[in-house]
Amino acid sequence: MTTKVQVQTPALFDFDQCLFFLDRGYDECLFQLEERKVHRAITYGDELLPFTVTDEENGLVIEMSNDLPDDQVKFVKDYVREWFDLDRDIEPFYDLLTSIESLNDLKNAYEGLRLIGIPDLFEAMCWSIIGQQINLTFAFKLKRKLVEIYGKSIQWNSQTLYHFPTPESLIKLDEDVLRANQFSRGKIQYLKNVASAFLENGLDKRSIAAIPDFESRQKKLIEIKGIGVWSANYALMKTLHQPEAIPFGDTGLTQALFNHKIIEDRKDEAAIKQFFKSVKGWEAYTVFYLWRSLAG
DNA sequence: GTCCAGGTCATCG
DNA sequence: CGATGACATGGA
Numbered sequence: 001m002t003t004k005v006q007v008q009t010p011a012l013f014d015f016d017q018c019l020f021f022l023d024r025g026y027d028e029c030l031f032q033l034e035e036r037k038v039h040r041a042i043t044y045g046d047e048l049l050p051f052t053v054t055d056e057e058n059g060l061v062i063e064m065s066n067d068l069p070d071d072q073v074k075f076v077k078d079y080v081r082e083w084f085d086l087d088r089d090i091e092p093f094y095d096l097l098t099s100i101e102s103l104n105d106l107k108n109a110y111e112g113l114r115l116i117g118i119p120d121l122f123e124a125m126c127w128s129i130i131g132q133q134i135n136l137t138f139a140f141k142l143k144r145k146l147v148e149i150y151g152k153s154i155q156w157n158s159q160t161l162y163h164f165p166t167p168e169s170l171i172k173l174d175e176d177v178l179r180a181n182q183f184s185r186g187k188i189q190y191l192k193n194v195a196s197a198f199l200e201n202g203l204d205k206r207s208i209a210a211i212p213d214f215e216s217r218q219k220k221l222i223e224i225k226g227i228g229v230w231s232a233n234y235a236l237m238k239t240l241h242q243p244e245a246i247p248f249g250d251t252g253l254t255q256a257l258f259n260h261k262i263i264e265d266r267k268d269e270a271a272i273k274q275f276f277k278s279v280k281g282w283e284a285y286t287v288f289y290l291w292r293s294l295a296g
Numbered sequence: 297g298t299c300c301a302g303g304t305c306a307t308c309g
Numbered sequence: 310c311g312a313t314g315a316c317a318t319g320g321a
Contacts, residue, residue, distance in 0.1 A: 128302085135301040138319050184317040186304075228304050252302045291302080 003066035005073060007080055009059040012090050014112020021116050024295050026136055029144040030123075032159050041154050041161035042120075044075050048163055050156035051076050060084075085114040085241060093282045097289075100278060102260045106289040115288045118238040121205040122198055123164040125221070128231035129190045138182075145181040146170075146191075167198035190226025197224050205239060214244045237284045246276055246283050256290035 009015075015036070023033050031040040041050040049072060051064040064076055081087055097107040118124040130146070131139040150165035150173060170191055178188050197203040203220070211217045214236070221232035229248055236245035247253060248269070257263045263271045279286045 129304095131301090132303040133301060133316090134303090134318070135320060137301095137321095139302080141319085182318070186316065190304085226304070230303060234302075247302070250302050251300085255302095294302095 001066045002063050003068075004061050004063050005077060006058060007060040007062060007077055007086070009055075010086055010089065012094065012112055013084075013086065013114060015055040015060065017110055017113035018084055018116060020295075021113065021292060026140040027144055028140060029147050029162055030164060032161065034159075039157055039159055039161055041156065041163050042076065042079055043152075043163055043166070044072055048152055048154040048161070049076055050154050050161050051080075052157060053080055060086075079119055082119045083117055085117060088114075088241075090114070090285070093285050096279060096282055102262050103279075103286070103289075106286075106293060110289060110292055113289065113292060115237075115241055115285055117241060118235075120164060121203075121208065121235060121239045122167055122194065124235040124239045125194050125224075125227065125231065126164070126170070126191055128234045129187055129194065129226055131234075132187070132231065142181070142183060142187075146178070146183075149177065149181070167195040171195035171199055186226070190224075193224050193226050208236075209240060214242060217242070218245070237287065241284060243281050243284050246287055248272070250287075252291055252294055253287055256293050259293070260290070 019033070019036060019038070022028070022031065022038065031038050033039075036054060038053045039050070040053070041048045043049070049064065049068070051062050054061055054063070060080065062076060062080055064073065068076075094107050094111075097103045118127065126146075127143065130142050134142075147162045147164060150169045151162045153160050153162045155161075173188070173192065173195075175185075175188050179185070203224075208217050208220060211220060217236060217240075218229070218232045221227050221235060222229065227235075230250060233245040234247045234250075236242040237247065254263070254266045254272070257272060257275065258266055262275050265271070276283050276286070
């Protein structure tokens with residue numbers, strides 16, 4: 001038996017735009033898409049909470065098990081709000097896009113797209129390591145293997161929903177198993193380092209969010225061997241929606257800036273930094289929309 | 297076979 | 310410091 005709860009959506013929100021981003025053709029294993037529905041499971045303590053998100057006239061609707069206590073229902077709702085970045089007024093961002101000619105098309109083409117996040121910091125950091133220096137098709141393939149070997153799963157709506165592995169499960173990962181599954185030694189060590197930072201050094205989303213300034217947050221993440229500027233900023237952008245967290249060095253970002261004739265030389269970091277000054281406060285959103293533009 | 301992909305680290309001068 | 314090479318591996 002299931003129950004449905006409503007989630008109010010803000011102005012300038014388009015579920016289909018968000019669905020397109022979630023379904024760019026990669027082999028995603030952390031949620032399942034079906035028609036205009038998204039099935040996913042998240043952890044609450046030691047349990048997995050499965051749910052389905054869809055939209056109706058008045059906003060999003062989450063379907064979940066009907067025997068959940070109120071705090072778990074709230075937990076799922078909050079997760080969905082965060083995942084789709086629903087608590088943000090993006091009108092100023094659109095005003096900005098309108099005012100910059102080279103970015104006009106982003107607003108017109110993807111109106112209502114939200115910065116789809118990764119609310120779990122551990123997942124975001126591991127994903128950034130997996131994605132380092134390899135193409136996205138391969139990265140999703142590696143993620144699926146990691147998740148199927150070390151993640152939990154639950155049956156829901158006749159589907160198997162996986163959750164990303166916990167630090168506890170990855171700190172004792174078997175190097176030979178991952179080597180046999182196409183992980184490089186570097187990635188394996190880096191994943192262990194992140195798990196260790198969470199379990200032994202008290203790193204978690206709350207402790208990072210408690211740090212007031214961006215530079216110190218970034219520094220804290222970069223202390224971990226395997227997390228560079230790109231990875232730290234990627235995680236801060238996807239988990240905390242931190243505006244200044246620009247993933248410098250990102251080849252996709254560079255490509256998109258080049259496509260938009262914002263830079264002429266892909267190695268011209270000064271020009272890239274200069275450009276981002278013009279979208280201050282909305283850097284992460286701009287990056288996200290530029291990435292989106294790569295998918296057509 | 298070659299080049300590249302949502303980088304990072306160690307090692308130079 | 311900033312530059313350069315090593316690493317690692319599948320996909321196009």
